[in-house]
Amino acid sequence: MTFRTLMATTVALTFASQALAQDFNDPAEFKKQREQLAMTPQGPEGQPWAQHLGEGMVDTVKYKKDGQVTLCFSNAGVFNPWRVVGLNNLNAEADLHKDRLKELIVVDAEGKDDKQISDIEALVSGGKCDALIVSPNTTAALTPAVEAACDKLPVIVFDRGVNTSCPVTYIHPVGGYGFGITSGEFIAGKLKKGDNVLALRIMPGVDVLETRYSAAKNIFDEAGINVIGSEFTGSDRAKTKSVVEDYINRGVKIDAVWMDAGDTATAALEAFEDAGLPYPVISGEDQQDFLRKWQSDKLTAIGPSYPTYQWRTAVIAALDVLDGKQVPGPEWVLPQPAITQDVLADYVDERMPPLHYSLCGCQDLPGYPERWGGKK
Amino acid sequence: MTTAPQASALPRRPARIALNAGLVIFVVLYAAIAFIQPNYLEPGLFMNFLRRAAPLVILACGQLYVILTGGFDLSMGAVATLVVLAASILINGDPETTWAVIGALYVMGIAVGLVNGLVVAFLKVPSIIATLGAMLSVNGLALAWSGGAARGDLPENFRNLGRLVLRDVPFVGTLPLAVIVLLGFVAIAWWGLNGTVYGKRALVVGDNPRAAELAGTPVAATRILAFVVSAVSAVTAGILLGGFSGVSVNAGEGLELQAIAACVIGGAQLLGGRGSVWSAVFGALSLFALFTLLNLLGLPQALRDSIQGAILIAAVGATVWRGRRRA
Amino acid sequence: MTTDITRITPRAPRLPVSVLLAGLSLGFYIIIALSTGETAQLSPSGILGLFQRMVALGLVAIGQTFVILVGSIDLSVAALISAVAVLASHVMQGDPTMMLPAIVLCLGLCLMVGLINGALVAYGGINPLIATLGTGLVIQGVLAASFGMLQGAVAREFQVLAYGGLLGVPYSLVLLAALSLAAAFVLDRTLFGARIYAVGGNPDGARLAGIRTEQVILSAHVVASLFAGASGLYLAARLQSGTPWIGRDGIYDLESIAVTVIGGTILAGGKGGVAGTLAGVLLFASLDAGFNMLGIDAFLKQVLRGAIVIAAVAVHAVRTKGHVA
16 A cells, blocks of 8 residues: 555656646736736726726627516536625626516536536526526536537626637636736735745646746746745635744745735734734735735735626626627626725725625625625 | 453453554654654644644544444534634624623534434434534535625634633743643543543443443433534534634534544544544544644645545554454 | 345335435426426426436446445545546547547546455455545545646547437436446346345355355445446546546535435445435435525525435434444
């Protein structure tokens, strides 16, 4: 048994070392997203969820449908707070259109590809839907089901994409490289050459997360900043805090902490508090608990985002398509703002729960703040 | 070779061996940690190690009660998650309510344990299925209650239970509050099995419930109490976890299998009949030392799972092998 | 000698339980469809869609039934499903000529895993929960560590397995039906099947009757792993390319155990069968489809599913004499 394990370990180690570098480091995409971050968005001022980057528009006259319509939404699941906030956005946006919308049918795939395929098939064959919104659990797996659905009705995809151009439009913010560029450049700007940064990540092998890390890593390498470790925390606060404590105990100075998602940022900071050390430079995300701590403890920090307001956009797009209006496409690229020191105060809202994503664009939606778990 | 004294010594022997197995593995692993990073030998870092291991050790002690009676409790991770989320919602940042809420959390936990126990004892649903169902339901309840993301806030005095470290303590230097909770819980768990009639009952029930019943042991009550103890341990662990690092929706994820693995590594026998509190304690410490060691070695995350799996098999295999050699 | 044993093996006809359970599940589905006005879900394509939800879990669960019948259990199936799906996509790389080699290689891997599991349990005397939990962790770890190297997609032609059909009936359903019948035949009509019941029902008696119980347990584990492999291949065809977490996300380990026990197979072994297991799978599929139609909140759904699992097992377990653990 030990021999077999050793063998397996060796084999896997050989694979692993080469594996993760190649797939998620696409210089062309990196460059494209860097340019998109600098673009001025088009569309209504102050409503980033209705804005878009770039020029492309698609015609949707053939999908025009009068009278009340039914929207169907196949959701990958609500297995993390980001998706919980997003689903609330989507439902609230639908409430804005009660006159046009007969019904919004939401089915939840619980993170299972196989179930989501069956869900989409059932929605399509059920014949109730006038348009279908899909938030795919994984890109490749959902492609055949989405292709089959495209034959029957207009499909709008958001968050993760699919490997087919058949949907009317694919809504997404700038992307993972953009996230990594924003946070990486901020940290690189605050540190000197030779300083140490600790990278904390959720899990390996997930496209939207790997690209964040690869972008930041490129920037750190270029700036001569040491990445002293890249650790996976599984979004678990206890694990995050333990990992950071372990690094502190090694006696290496940690000048900055880079995170690919901010939901455990405050746990990472607590490790420094408990050790009696000053806070490092840190990149988190747009969660309330992080923003509050940033404000109260005067951190040097940045909150890049993967905005949850894209869940609103999905409903807007679906209704525009059924109205026969032109929509940005075949990709609807949303702006991807970051929270910086200058605008921090605008986003802190004491009423909201700790893991509320501040760039929800939901402040003007019906039911705010209670619908998102906030206090009146 | 006289048979009589050996036979009378038999029931005591497995417990001593279990102690040795878990302790030996733990000492070896901790030595390896100290070899890689010598400052883990300082009392401060050892205390910190204990603080972080405390939830798992406590869970393992609770799980051991169920394992002794021949069952499993897969619901403890979900109960820990429920505790963390519920504490945050109910206390909502108000330190005055902390102790009342902690009381309420124990009531909730005991209720889950009672349901598990009653379903197993009277509806005759095998514990692995009963507690799997409870795991799904409790997790679902916790998420439905909180809306799927953390809500509310935990005040300082709640957080201190898992976070505060007392400084300038004689002999040890620093002493985390969580370690005091840990010692208290282990002492009570030990007393329950060794200082009361319950320990013997649990062992006979796990070994052969039919025979135990014929001998007049209250089998159902013994089983139910085991699930209650397990749930109480899950509540305690949940409080420490919430204290250590704050609220999250996945605070207890996967802890049930770790707790079972810990007991087994420490030498407890699944389906009952053998094991002591020390198997749980040192099994859990060994498992946690293993996690720490793998972290320190800086191996890729995925391989840590593989190594954990291999060690699990090897630890049980070694116990079986020694058992056979003795026989 | 052994045939005598087979005749006295207690094998109560489990059909009633399975028929009852299947009837209840379908009844639940039909009532929900009617009451929510989703009548399209009662059309042939709707019903086929319901059955399609059974395939992946159904295949694993049939294998799980074999191991549970011999009194063992297999927690490694979820990791194995992921491994097979990833391996199949990697070997094929979209090339139809590689279909056969990929299938052979995947089933070879399953054979190996089954043999290891079986050897650890039957010959190593290691508790099956721990042994298969351990092998599952090992597979999962190696898989996740090497995934970046192992990407790829199955051949379009291979996807016919999941998306093609014969006279409107998907091949995947034909596959599930054929394998179920084969499994039922093996259990009910062959010597191997009789030995499985004998070993699970009374291992000491079986041993005294001259059955090599270790071999039977080992074979059951191989069967379980091969069925997990079939499920992995089906998922690869359906999802186009495997990811190292489809098995874990599908919770195929615990769900396959749950449906088997719901279907009347007892965990101690020796009693139960494939028909009940399939009825259990149908219950899960009907719940999935029914909850969708009702639009039940994702978290509440979990609560209900937990309660239903307990209730479904309690219905027939409550009559058990003696104690269960």
